[in-house]
Amino acid sequence: MNWSWPFFFDYITNGLMMRGAWTTVWLSVVSMVLGLGLGIVAALMKMYGNALLRYIAEFYIWLFRGTPILIQLIIIYTGLPQLGIRLTVIESAILGLALNEGAYLAEIIRAGIMSVDKGQDDAARSVGMRWTQRMRFVILPQATRTIIPPLGNQFNGMLKTTSLASVISMEELMRSAQMLAQINFRVLEVYSVAALWYLLLVTIWSAIQVRIEAHYEKPFGPAAAVSPEAEKELKKALQQAGTAKI
Amino acid sequence: MSMDTQPTPQPHAEAPQTRPARGAKTLGEPVVIIENVRKAFGDNEVLRDVSMTIRKSEVVVICGRSGSGKSTLLRCIDQLETIDGGTIRAAGHLMGFRETGGRRVPLRDHEVARQQRDLGMVFQNFNLFPHISVIENIMLAPTRILGRPRAEVKDEARALLARVGLPEKENAYPRQLSGGQQQRVAIARALAMKPKVMLFDEPTSALDPETVSEVLDVMIDLSHAGMTMIVVTHEMGFARAAADRVVLMHGGEIVEDAPPDQFFTAPKSEHTRTFLSKMLSH
Ligand SMILES: Nc1ncnc2c1ncn2[C@@H]1O[C@H](COP(=O)(O)OP(=O)(O)OP(=O)(O)O)[C@@H](O)[C@H]1O
Ligand SMILES: [Mg+2]
Numbered sequence: 001m002n003w004s005w006p007f008f009f010d011y012i013t014n015g016l017m018m019r020g021a022w023t024t025v026w027l028s029v030v031s032m033v034l035g036l037g038l039g040i041v042a043a044l045m046k047m048y049g050n051a052l053l054r055y056i057a058e059f060y061i062w063l064f065r066g067t068p069i070l071i072q073l074i075i076i077y078t079g080l081p082q083l084g085i086r087l088t089v090i091e092s093a094i095l096g097l098a099l100n101e102g103a104y105l106a107e108i109i110r111a112g113i114m115s116v117d118k119g120q121d122d123a124a125r126s127v128g129m130r131w132t133q134r135m136r137f138v139i140l141p142q143a144t145r146t147i148i149p150p151l152g153n154q155f156n157g158m159l160k161t162t163s164l165a166s167v168i169s170m171e172e173l174m175r176s177a178q179m180l181a182q183i184n185f186r187v188l189e190v191y192s193v194a195a196l197w198y199l200l201l202v203t204i205w206s207a208i209q210v211r212i213e214a215h216y217e218k219p220f221g222p223a224a225a226v227s228p229e230a231e232k233e234l235k236k237a238l239q240q241a242g243t244a245k246i
Numbered sequence: 247m248s249m250d251t252q253p254t255p256q257p258h259a260e261a262p263q264t265r266p267a268r269g270a271k272t273l274g275e276p277v278v279i280i281e282n283v284r285k286a287f288g289d290n291e292v293l294r295d296v297s298m299t300i301r302k303s304e305v306v307v308i309c310g311r312s313g314s315g316k317s318t319l320l321r322c323i324d325q326l327e328t329i330d331g332g333t334i335r336a337a338g339h340l341m342g343f344r345e346t347g348g349r350r351v352p353l354r355d356h357e358v359a360r361q362q363r364d365l366g367m368v369f370q371n372f373n374l375f376p377h378i379s380v381i382e383n384i385m386l387a388p389t390r391i392l393g394r395p396r397a398e399v400k401d402e403a404r405a406l407l408a409r410v411g412l413p414e415k416e417n418a419y420p421r422q423l424s425g426g427q428q429q430r431v432a433i434a435r436a437l438a439m440k441p442k443v444m445l446f447d448e449p450t451s452a453l454d455p456e457t458v459s460e461v462l463d464v465m466i467d468l469s470h471a472g473m474t475m476i477v478v479t480h481e482m483g484f485a486r487a488a489a490d491r492v493v494l495m496h497g498g499e500i501v502e503d504a505p506p507d508q509f510f511t512a513p514k515s516e517h518t519r520t521f522l523s524k525m526l527s528h
Contacts, residue, residue: 122326123373123432127387127439128363130356137390141377219377219419 007186011193020176021197027165027172028158031097035158036151038102043109044135057106064103070164072096077168093165093172101158108150111236112143145216152209159201173197271490274302276335277443277474278323283332285315285322285498292318294498296332300443303472307485307506310495311521316478319495320445323476324367325358337364337442363391366436370448372428374420380407380431381416384438392439399438406434410464426457430464437468444468446477482525486510494518 011017045057064072077092087095116139124134163174177194181187278300285293292315300306308316321327323334325342334341339361343350353361375383384403388394407413410430412423420428429449436444446465450458462484469475469488477484485492485506492509494502494517502509502518513519 117373119369119371119373120375122321122367123369123375125326125359125362126324126365126367126369127435128359128361128391129387130359133359133391137386138375142375145377219379219421221419221421 004186004189007184007189008193011180011186011190012196014176014180014193016176016180017173017190017193017197020171020173020194021201023170023172024159024162024174024197025201027093027097027162027170028155031094031101031162032155032158034094034098035101035105038098039105039109040140042102042106043113046106047110047113048131061103061106064100069096069100069161070167072100073165073168089168089170092168093162093170097158097162097165100161101154104154105151108154109143109147112145112147113139115146116142145220148213148216149209152205152212155209156202156205159205160198163198271303273304273490276300277302277304277337278476279333279335280319280323281333283319283322283334284330285318285327286330292498293322293329296495296498296500298493298500298503300474300476302474304490305469305475305477305488306491306493307489308476308478308493308495309480309482309485309521311524314495315498316495317447320367320447320476320478324365324445325362326367328352337361339364359391363387363439364442366439366441366444368429368432368436368444368446368449370451372420372425372432372452374428374432374435376420378419379416380412380418380420380423383420383431384435387435388438403434403438406437407431409437409467410434411460424457425453426460429453429461433461433464433468443474443476446475446479448478448480450479450481480525482510494521496521 042057042060045053046061049057073092073096076087076096077089080087120138120142121134124138129137162170162172165172166175166178169175173194177190180190184190276299278298280296280298283293283296284291296315296319298306308319310316318327322329323336323341328342341361342353342358344353344357345351374380375386378386381400381403384406385396385399388399388402389396404413404416407416410433412427412430412434415423415427415431420431423431433444433449449465450461453461458481462481465475465477465484466488475488477489479485489506491503492506493500494509494513494515496515496517501515502513504513509518510522513522
């Protein structure tokens with residue numbers, strides 16, 4: 001057996017690994033937030049837009065869900081310069097992850113909006129709200145409740161998907177591990193530590209997720225349930241989102 | 247108001263005496279003018295040539311069997327549905343359109359929304375906003391849409407809650423209220439925009455029998471305060487107590503439009519007689 005505890009413990013406190021983990025966290029958060037924005041816009045375009053907007057949204061969703069994120073990242077970072085579009089590693093990583101995430105979130109958000117009772121829109125209209133106000137004050141806040149749980153799962157996935165940005169030399173956790181592995185060749189030790197970091201991040205996120213979900217459930221109480229059709233729609237979106245992104 | 251703390255007498259029995267004699271009520275200028283309105287869903291002609299006028303402070307009860315087009319008429323007045331023909335004028339607006347040089351141009355979403363502020367609507371299923379508290383339900387539109395100061399709106403909202411008999415419920419969420427309480431909050435929410443006319447679509451149909459009267463009492467109270475009201479309901483007690491006119495719809499048309507006494511005792515239409523005998527046999 002060739003397992004070195006000293007290397008293992010050294011990697012745990014290694015500064016490069018810690019910086020990598022931190023990069024993984026902020027890269028995930030930034031990409032998720034941008035992806036959420038894209039997802040909302042795409043969902044609204046698909047649901048309420050004219051034919052052209054609907055077509056654009058559907059094309060976007062089709063394209064980014066239909067191709068591996070690895071290829072998307074490589075095209076953005078290595079391919080686009082051929083067209084004169086030069087993005088830094090960080091910009092490329094964020095753009096690729098956000099575009100990919102947005103395509104998945106669009107369907108989840110659409111299901112969430114559809115889960116809001118039609119009467120809510122009537123009521124919002126009847127007090128004189130225009131479309132943007134109905135969305136902002138009535139529909140989206142209620143859709144949030146059904147969107148939050150799958151959104152949390154998506155973020156869990158995002159924390160791990162960022163590791164693919166290592167192929168364009170984004171210095172996140174995975175890339176840090178690769179670099180250390182090349183120095184000492186303690187492959188098992190360093191990737192075990194990387195795996196532990198991911199586990200830690202995901203576990204912390206799960207704890208946060210529980211709190212967020214509880215917060216958004218509060219107005220509805222324990223007994224309130226989502227309508228059966230909405231639940232079916234949501235399950236479908238979840239399944240699609242859950243299928244391997246890589 | 248003390249509806250919450252003590253049992254109220256049936257409004258059906260008591261209200262006619264507390265109400266000023268019908269002749270004493272002064273009706274003002276027309277607030278809602280409906281002319282030759284048509285509406286179809288696909289091949290299904292739901293409203294065929296409906297015309298009627300409602301004057302200021304008038305209370306009109308609309309009844310008719312299921313599918314006769316009552317809800318659709320209210321929804322057309324409030325522009326929750328667009329009409330296929332005719333004209334609806336309400337609260338000083340030509341609903342859904344703008345007239346430019348004799349031509350009619352359909353309004354855009356935000357222009358329709360501006361008109362809708364002047365009409366209040368109460369739904370069968372309350373449709374309170376479940377994600378915010380009772381007081382926020384009432385305050386949402388005045389603060390966010392009219393941009394009025396929160397403090398001032400809050401005072402008004404509290405006064406409205408007191409008026410509908412729920413002063414202690416301001417921080418409750420809708421799900422924590424009974425159906426009757428939710429409907430009273432829904433009335434307060436509509437009143438918060440100071441509408442010129444209130445539309446009620448079967449406001450008590452989804453309620454337990456015990457809580458029907460608490461909502462009807464609020465509505466009778468509102469009518470005494472001079473509110474112009476169009477009420478779709480099968481509560482004939484309410485019609486007798488508060489209505490100036492009772493209208494029967496049948497197959498998308500108005501087949502009877504008469505003061506309550508005449509509607510109940512000497513209806514002109516065969517459909518009204520059939521309708522009334524069905525109501526009585528229940
Ligand atoms: N959004 C819609 N799309 C298609 N058809 C509709 C729609 N809304 C109503 N209808 C149809 O229009 C007709 C009239 O409906 P409406 O709801 O106005 O009747 P109502 O008099 O209010 O009946 P009820 O007493 O059952 O509430 C019905 O045949 C109904 O199926
Ligand atoms: Mg109806």
